[in-house]
Amino acid sequence: MFDEQIRQLLLTGVWETLKMTVISTLLAYIFGLPIGILLNLTDKNGIKPCLVVNKILGFIVNLLRSVPFLILLVTILPFTRAIVGTTIGSTATIVPLVVAAAPFVGRMVESSLQEVDSGVIEAAQSMGTPVFKIIYKVLLPEAKPSLLVGSAITITTILGYSAMAGFVGGGGLGAIAINYGYYRYQTDIMLVTVILLVIIVQVFQETGMRIAKLSDKRQK
Amino acid sequence: MSITGKEIIRVEGLNKTFKTSQGKIVALDDINLSINEGEIFGIIGLSGAGKSTLVRCINLLEKPTEGKVIFDGQNLTDLKSKELLKARQSIGMIFQNFNLLEQRTAIKNICYPMEIAGFSKKDTLKRAEELLELVGLSDRAKSYPSQLSGGQKQRVAIARALATNPKVLLCDEATSALDPNTTQSILSLLKEINRTLKVTVIIITHEMSVIEKVCNRVAVIDNSKIVEIGDVKKIFTNPESEIAKQLILPKWESRVKLVSDRSLRLIFDGNSSFEPIISNMALKFGVSVNILFADTRNIDGKAFGQMLIQLPEDENAVSRIKAYLDSRNIAYKEESLDV
Ligand SMILES: Nc1ncnc2c1ncn2[C@@H]1O[C@H](COP(=O)(O)OP(=O)(O)OP(=O)(O)O)[C@@H](O)[C@H]1O
Ligand SMILES: [Mg+2]
Numbered sequence: 076m077f078d079e080q081i082r083q084l085l086l087t088g089v090w091e092t093l094k095m096t097v098i099s100t101l102l103a104y105i106f107g108l109p110i111g112i113l114l115n116l117t118d119k120n121g122i123k124p125c126l127v128v129n130k131i132l133g134f135i136v137n138l139l140r141s142v143p144f145l146i147l148l149v150t151i152l153p154f155t156r157a158i159v160g161t162t163i164g165s166t167a168t169i170v171p172l173v174v175a176a177a178p179f180v181g182r183m184v185e186s187s188l189q190e191v192d193s194g195v196i197e198a199a200q201s202m203g204t205p206v207f208k209i210i211y212k213v214l215l216p217e218a219k220p221s222l223l224v225g226s227a228i229t230i231t232t233i234l235g236y237s238a239m240a241g242f243v244g245g246g247g248l249g250a251i252a253i254n255y256g257y258y259r260y261q262t263d264i265m266l267v268t269v270i271l272l273v274i275i276v277q278v279f280q281e282t283g284m285r286i287a288k289l290s291d292k293r294q295k
Numbered sequence: 296m297s298i299t300g301k302e303i304i305r306v307e308g309l310n311k312t313f314k315t316s317q318g319k320i321v322a323l324d325d326i327n328l329s330i331n332e333g334e335i336f337g338i339i340g341l342s343g344a345g346k347s348t349l350v351r352c353i354n355l356l357e358k359p360t361e362g363k364v365i366f367d368g369q370n371l372t373d374l375k376s377k378e379l380l381k382a383r384q385s386i387g388m389i390f391q392n393f394n395l396l397e398q399r400t401a402i403k404n405i406c407y408p409m410e411i412a413g414f415s416k417k418d419t420l421k422r423a424e425e426l427l428e429l430v431g432l433s434d435r436a437k438s439y440p441s442q443l444s445g446g447q448k449q450r451v452a453i454a455r456a457l458a459t460n461p462k463v464l465l466c467d468e469a470t471s472a473l474d475p476n477t478t479q480s481i482l483s484l485l486k487e488i489n490r491t492l493k494v495t496v497i498i499i500t501h502e503m504s505v506i507e508k509v510c511n512r513v514a515v516i517d518n519s520k521i522v523e524i525g526d527v528k529k530i531f532t533n534p535e536s537e538i539a540k541q542l543i544l545p546k547w548e549s550r551v552k553l554v555s556d557r558s559l560r561l562i563f564d565g566n567s568s569f570e571p572i573i574s575n576m577a578l579k580f581g582v583s584v585n586i587l588f589a590d591t592r593n594i595d596g597k598a599f600g601q602m603l604i605q606l607p608e609d610e611n612a613v614s615r616i617k618a619y620l621d622s623r624n625i626a627y628k629e630e631s632l633d634v
Contacts, residue, residue: 202411
């Protein structure tokens with residue numbers, strides 16, 4: 076259907092998109108998971124209530140989440156350059172993706188942890204579990220299925236953002252769709268990139284949900 | 296049962312006030328309790344009386360506003376948080392909703408407290424298997440809580456609570472979510488644990504039948520206060536507080552209000568044998584008495600419980616009845632019942 080050059084281009088696009096999405100998701104969790112845990116712990120019904128921390132952290136999270144992604148991307152360009160040395164290409168896109176996704180992940184994690192039955196936490200406390208062990212032996216394992224669902228949603232959201240970043244010099248399938256489809260009117264290439272994006276989203280979402288379901292011991 | 300007389304838990308001047316947006320709620324008001332090693336101690340009261348708050352104060356899941364909780368000689372309210380965590384390993388707790396870790400198998404649930412307490416992997420697994428055996432669930436080791444019945448879940452919870460060899464087992468409405476047969480089997484298990492492992496058991500409930508089946512002593516709690524405390528037998532035969540009467544004799548009030556005559560309350564406290572005294576009275580004195588209320592049972596051939604009978608008009612008949620009761624060793628109390 077396309078010549079070798081275009082095929083190579085699309086292949087590179089898929090690879091870059093996957094790379095950006097997966098790396099950004101991992102980094103977003105590295106920052107977002109502690110944020111979510113902290114939000115959950117310091118909540119007034121959490122195991123270490125602390126209103127000040129909770130409110131300040133919540134405010135920052137809300138602030139970052141309310142800035143539209145493209146504006147955030149442009150705003151933090153100096154920050155991006157400082158970290159990766161460039162502002163274009165797929166590696167540069169990872170920085171704003173992580174900044175945008177980490178607070179989102181924080182909220183996702185917070186709400187997953189909130190689903191853990193307070194009675195179970197109380198039982199753990201009654202057995203003398205210190206806070207740190209409640210987190211990794213009770214909260215995280217008990218919330219695992221919900222956390223996995225959250226990560227499937229996160230990864231597809233990040234994928235969507237990464238495509239958007241194509242508009243302003245990001246790499247991957249999004250950039251191809253913009254450059255060939257939008258600027259050069261090569262509708263067929265745009266269509267194929269969109270189809271590829273749809274397929275990737277479906278695969279991520281489906282696999283994530285399936286793993287979440289399999290890992291859940293509550294129904295069987 | 297081996298009640299040593301040594302005190303294991305003492306609660307002194309315990310107060311707990313919750314601050315809410317609607318103002319202060321006094322959940323516990325000057326609670327004083329002393330629980331002996333090896334006994335099965337009941338705490339009964341209606342919903343909202345403060346029972347859960349009281350047990351949660353005993354292991355300091357809830358911090359008392361005022362007062363002391365002394366467990367095995369140490370004042371828990373004085374402990375640093377690390378020491379408190381350690382002390383909690385000697386106080387097991389089970390709950391109405393079992394509160395098992397849903398993502399862990401039965402055996403892994405039992406392993407949990409030992410992981411926290413730092414047992415070696417090998418000891419943990421071995422002990423978990425023994426405990427499963429003790430609660431009769433060896434064949435369900437690999438089952439997840441969602442695959443177990445309520446009674447089985449509570450057995451796993453009991454095994455889990457016993458894992459770190461606690462001296463005390465706190466049970467907050469542990470049988471309230473179970474049917475009568477399962478309740479019976481869980482109560483028997485608790486009794487057995489108390490007998491064989493010498494664990495002091497504290498049972499919170501709103502059901503008198505639970506207290507009656509397993510407890511040695513009971514505290515009746517009403518409206519944040521302890522209104523009565525003592526031997527189960529004594530409180531059953533002679534409840535002093537309104538609330539205890541209500542819990543023991545649920546329909547007492549309504550029945551009594553139907554009559555206005557003099558009546559006699561007979562108290563069977565195990566000193567008389569179980570025999571048909573009412574028909575004997577009728578046969579001996581030709582008086583027929585009207586039974587207003589009866590709740591008696593035969594324990595080892597001895598009679599326990601209460602009976603309220605309406606007295607005949609005839610004074611002579613009344614004194615003969617009293618003499619007869621005296622001869623049968625049955626305590627009684629005359630009551631005038633206002634409508
Ligand atoms: N965390 C809390 N915040 C505010 N009020 C509370 C809290 N926990 C308990 N209370 C109040 O304290 C009182 C005693 O509650 P508690 O749960 O101890 O009762 P209970 O005897 O266990 O009742 P039930 O049989 O329904 O379990 C109630 O009025 C309740 O509303
Ligand atoms: Mg309660």
